[in-house]
Amino acid sequence: MATSTAVSTGMHSGQLPRYSPVGLLLLSLVVMGGLFLVFLLAGMTAAYNITGAIFFGLVLWVVVTYVASLLVEGSRRATDRLVTALVCTAFGIALLPLISLLFTTITRGAARFDVAFFSESMRNVTDSGGGAIHAVVGTLEITLAATVISVPVGLLAAIYLVEYGRGAIARAITFLVDVMTGIPSIVAGLFAFAFFSLITANAGYRAGFGGAVALSLLMIPIVVRSSEEMLKLVPMDLREASYALGVPKWLTVVKVVLPTALAGIVTGVMLSIARVIGETAPLLLVAGYTESMNYNLFDQRMLSLPVFVYTQLTQPGPNQQDFFNRAWAGALTLILIVLLLNVIARLVARFFSPKLAR
16 A cells, blocks of 8 residues: 555656656746846846846756756656756757847837837937837838739749749759849849939939839749749649649649648748848848838838838937937837738638648
């Protein structure tokens, strides 16, 4: 009876409780978080170091997990738990830059993340106040125009490579797409600036549409590659079944292949948008900088959020903190836009993907 009782209890049976790793992890993070808070209150650090607290909390968790398992379960099981903890710790450390980025941006950007920031521009503002509504509108218009240019070109190129492309032409297109993938963003901006300067005979050309063309050069290879991979995943049986019914190839692509790969294609498009929406160099070169609202993509300068953040940080006024607060608020807004795009991509992939029969 005593033996069976000992076996039924977690600690005395030579096995840690089921949720002990999670409990020890939370305990380690709380201990290190409290220790770093003590450092902050004692004046040993200028700000709370959440990255350091998480890092040393993970290290403490590895040590505590191994020691606890060694004392209770023996060396063999302790070694297994040690390796598992090290793998999880490596994953946590890989996330530390992202955690630090989000924490810093949120804490510093919250000071100006208010109604005025999204309802006012920087026109006639030299110190405090002002907002970034002109930059938000410019970012959305330029990115939308770049998407309108990139998606048809990239999708049609992917359809050609998968469904029709054979021989030297297909290999040449694939090679050029690979080259475009590695083009620096400033080169795309220089190309757009030179192109519109030539066709408009205006050496000082600045407009939002030029920035959209520059971004489209960066988006097209991503759209081509992602769409190409999604189209390749469509089973050949679906195509052959459509051909057997006498459906032409172009109609098979439109009615069978594209709907089947729609979720993946949309996800790739969303990710390409998230990739270029934060570009600064081409927009600073082609779209330019302005402190006023401009809704016209084809006339006058148009500001974007990346350029807004850059100018606020590099060209502060007498009261630098106001400019820095606006820059951090702009960076937080940009992160939220990218986050929203990724959420939309996940939802599209979930609801529009083909439903497989169980």
